[in-house]
Amino acid sequence: MGNRSVVPFGPQHPVLPEPIHLDLVLEDEKVVDAIPSIGFIHRGLEKLVDKKDFNEMVYVAERICGICSFGHGFGYCDAVEHIMNIEVPKRADYLRTIFFELSRMHSHILWLGLMADAFGFESLFMDSWRVREKILDMFEAATGGRVIFSIVKIGGMRRDVPNEMLRDFLKSLDDIERDLEVIIRTFLNDRAVKGRLCGVGVLTPEQVEELGCCGPYLRGSGVRRDTRKLGYAAYDDIEFDIVTSDDCDTYGRTYVRAMEVLQSISIIRQAIEKIPDGPVDTLVKGFPNGEYMTRIEQPRGEACFYVKASGKKFIDRLRVRTPTFANIPALTQTLRGCELADVPILVLAIDPCISCTER
Amino acid sequence: MKMSKSPWLLHYDASSCNGCDIEVLASTTPRYDVERFGVINTGNPKHADILVVTGGVNNQTKMVLKQLYSQMPDPKVVIAAGICACDGGIFKECYNVNGGIDTVIPVDIYVPGCAVRPEALIDGVVKAVKLLDEKREAMKNHASCEVHYGNASVKEVKK
Numbered sequence A: 001m002g003n004r005s006v007v008p009f010g011p012q013h014p015v016l017p018e019p020i021h022l023d024l025v026l027e028d029e030k031v032v033d034a035i036p037s038i039g040f041i042h043r044g045l046e047k048l049v050d051k052k053d054f055n056e057m058v059y060v061a062e063r064i065c066g067i068c069s070f071g072h073g074f075g076y077c078d079a080v081e082h083i084m085n086i087e088v089p090k091r092a093d094y095l096r097t098i099f100f101e102l103s104r105m106h107s108h109i110l111w112l113g114l115m116a117d118a119f120g121f122e123s124l125f126m127d128s129w130r131v132r133e134k135i136l137d138m139f140e141a142a143t144g145g146r147v148i149f150s151i152v153k154i155g156g157m158r159r160d161v162p163n164e165m166l167r168d169f170l171k172s173l174d175d176i177e178r179d180l181e182v183i184i185r186t187f188l189n190d191r192a193v194k195g196r197l198c199g200v201g202v203l204t205p206e207q208v209e210e211l212g213c214c215g216p217y218l219r220g221s222g223v224r225r226d227t228r229k230l231g232y233a234a235y236d237d238i239e240f241d242i243v244t245s246d247d248c249d250t251y252g253r254t255y256v257r258a259m260e261v262l263q264s265i266s267i268i269r270q271a272i273e274k275i276p277d278g279p280v281d282t283l284v285k286g287f288p289n290g291e292y293m294t295r296i297e298q299p300r301g302e303a304c305f306y307v308k309a310s311g312k313k314f315i316d317r318l319r320v321r322t323p324t325f326a327n328i329p330a331l332t333q334t335l336r337g338c339e340l341a342d343v344p345i346l347v348l349a350i351d352p353c354i355s356c357t358e359r
Numbered sequence B: 001m002k003m004s005k006s007p008w009l010l011h012y013d014a015s016s017c018n019g020c021d022i023e024v025l026a027s028t029t030p031r032y033d034v035e036r037f038g039v040i041n042t043g044n045p046k047h048a049d050i051l052v053v054t055g056g057v058n059n060q061t062k063m064v065l066k067q068l069y070s071q072m073p074d075p076k077v078v079i080a081a082g083i084c085a086c087d088g089g090i091f092k093e094c095y096n097v098n099g100g101i102d103t104v105i106p107v108d109i110y111v112p113g114c115a116v117r118p119e120a121l122i123d124g125v126v127k128a129v130k131l132l133d134e135k136r137e138a139m140k141n142h143a144s145c146e147v148h149y150g151n152a153s154v155k156e157v158k159k
Helices: A045-050 A057-062 A069-083 A090-118 A122-143 A163-189 A191-197 A205-211 A250-274 A323-335 A340-349 A354-358 B019-026 B059-071 B083-087 B118-141
Strands: A004-009 A021-027 A030-037 A289-298 A301-310 A317-321 B008-013 B040-042 B050-054 B077-081 B109-111
Touching: A004 A340, A021 A340, A030 A323, A030 A340, A045 A057, A045 A317, A057 A069, A057 A317, A069 A090, A069 A289, A069 A301, A069 A317, A090 A122, A090 A163, A090 A250, A090 A340, A122 A163, A122 B019, A163 A191, A163 A250, A191 A250, A205 A323, A250 A340, A301 A323, A323 A340, A323 A354, B008 B019, B008 B059, B019 B050, B019 B077, B019 B118, B050 B059, B050 B083, B050 B118, B077 B083, B077 B118, B083 B109, B109 B118
Parallel strands: B008 B040, B008 B050, B050 B077, B077 B109
Antiparallel strands: A004 A021, A021 A030, A289 A301, A301 A317
């Protein structure tokens, strides 16, 4: 038995832009235990329902996380719309689907870049982020914002996206698909990359189910589960298959995310083809009264939004269950027994979004 | 022509929502590419000249931020990136947010925006470089120096 030592990881760390603290208990180079301590980004966001009315809370919900911002805004709006029995126009549903998938693409490409950075492949990181900028350009053209764009509101969308612009989107998507091919080929076939990903952080399908994982982490271990199949927004009318991988390791998770980017492109193409004309918002009258829980598939996994209201201007309670929270037990499980050099890769494998988790 | 030192950044996320963080990171990637000016995003406070802080500082990050600031060698410049770092932004009323990093450490440059745009951030860094030169000159000229910029102050340095 070697010497035991404790290496602190974070809260300020070159690999992760976000503060999370792990006490890594080491035995020589092996990690025996990892003790996470959290609370560095806790803002007390859910309590803001006392101070902002139910319309203003959309902005707050969007700022739960800056990466999957659109999804959070959408989830909150969806819950409130269900409480108030608001029928969202079809065009708005389609636009929401398009923006949702664009957000998923930008989040997954961002993750691929950060992963490349974690195993020291700087040029792949830069290349991924170069492609990601093209998606942000589309956001900027349609909404004016790059990462947080506040286009969703209760009752529909804040503004319409003209059909000509949607056709331009298709052209940009072709560009992006071409660029992505090179990046994904490197990720999935390069020997050096595979050397860092294959066999790292293995979790069997039974284990991921037991640990309660969600999203690409779950599908990377071969479990077919995707909340989009519930058919919210316009997902009912769109054909897509759930991407899974039987590798059960970090390579499998990378594969799932890479393929989901391509899948998102196909979903957006279908949505743009089928999008009907018409209004994008409806009039919202009165205040919400009741409770509802929405489940949506965020880039990182399943997120739940619970809203309770009692017919007043301010809602009573907003509760968010974010995907990273569900994946943290799996993280501590995979960290036990790994090499110290693999810690950044394993931490990134769950695509940690600490600001979602702690809110 | 005067040679100048490449300014190195240290980025710290003091309870921000990630929006500004990815924009800070995006400004180092090919579209904006601040690395062509010699600006490198370093992870070590002891190598850094400019501290870029995002987010409105909660009670737990307060000490971490203070520590990072004190570990950076003089001269140093602090940039508050994003509206949350400037004054708390949308989270100002939250019970756990102090509201602005100037409640914890002295700030030299405020770059507002939600999320902060890379162009604005680069503008802030360019201003920071100028300020850094001024502070360095001031340190050369005085055996012990105390330079004030707005409400920011550099602690006394004895040579």
